Amino acid sequence: GEDVEQSLFLSVREGDSSVINCTYTDSSSTYLYWYKQEPGAGLQLLTYIFSNMDMKQDQRLTVLLNKKDKHLSLRIADTQTGDSAIYFCAERGASGGSYIPTFGRGTSLIVHP
Amino acid sequence: GAGVSQSPSNKVTEKGKDVELRCDPISGHTALYWYRQSLGQGLEFLIYFQGNSAPDKSGLPSDRFSAERTGGSVSTLTIQRTQQEDSAVYLCASSSRSGTSDTQYFGPGTRLTVL
Numbered sequence: 001g002e003d004v005e006q007s008l009f010l011s012v013r014e015g016d017s018s019v020i021n022c023t024y025t026d027s028s029s030t031y032l033y034w035y036k037q038e039p040g041a042g043l044q045l046l047t048y049i050f051s052n053m054d055m056k057q058d059q060r061l062t063v064l065l066n067k068k069d070k071h072l073s074l075r076i077a078d079t080q081t082g083d084s085a086i087y088f089c090a091e092r093g094a095s096g097g098s099y100i101p102t103f104g105r106g107t108s109l110i111v112h113p
Numbered sequence: 114g115a116g117v118s119q120s121p122s123n124k125v126t127e128k129g130k131d132v133e134l135r136c137d138p139i140s141g142h143t144a145l146y147w148y149r150q151s152l153g154q155g156l157e158f159l160i161y162f163q164g165n166s167a168p169d170k171s172g173l174p175s176d177r178f179s180a181e182r183t184g185g186s187v188s189t190l191t192i193q194r195t196q197q198e199d200s201a202v203y204l205c206a207s208s209s210r211s212g213t214s215d216t217q218y219f220g221p222g223t224r225l226t227v228l
């Protein structure tokens with residue numbers, strides 16, 4: 001079945017850029033998502049990218065997609081302590097059973113002063 | 114407007130008891146998903162409802178798990194004869210299944226602890 005892999009932890013200094021990486025196996029992935037989960041809360045959609053795009057920028061967030069290598073990354077510029085959370089990568093297809101997203105295990109981002 | 118709500122927020126139960134978890138999706142959302150999040154694990158898909166179609170139950174881990182969605186709105190996830198390995202956070206999400214991105218909106222989850 002489909003698989004989504006992420007590193008489990010990332011530690012950065014406040015003000016630096018963070019880059020969270022994700023790889024996936026489903027070549028028919030149509031949408032790729034980044035979600036943020038703060039302690040005790042559900043998942044909040046940060047951004048998504050359609051598979052025919054290779055980059056999307058939204059304020060401090062930049063998403064890069066390398067479809068050939070099935071690699072997705074999320075860059076957070078000027079990382080703040082409020083960015084500390086778990087970040088989940090997810091992918092899904094366009095129809096049928098593939099409509100259900102597959103999530104990675106999440107990357108815990110720790111921002112220290 | 115109101116987001117996805119779930120109740121209870123925390124549930125502690127004894128092994129062997131049945132539990133019911135509730136999800137109130139965003140009004141008008143036709144799709145509803147249940148996931149399980151265990152410590153250090155990603156989201157494990159459990160079940161998916163879309164409109165009046167038969168639900169996709171392919172993620173339910175055993176026949177002790179069941180879910181229903183009444184009137185196309187509120188959903189209840191039932192776990193019978195709970196086991197310690199059922200301890201997890203149970204997340205519900207809904208979406209409108211319109212547009213291209215089909216954004217899922219998640220509730221805060223129910224933390225289930227089976228003693």
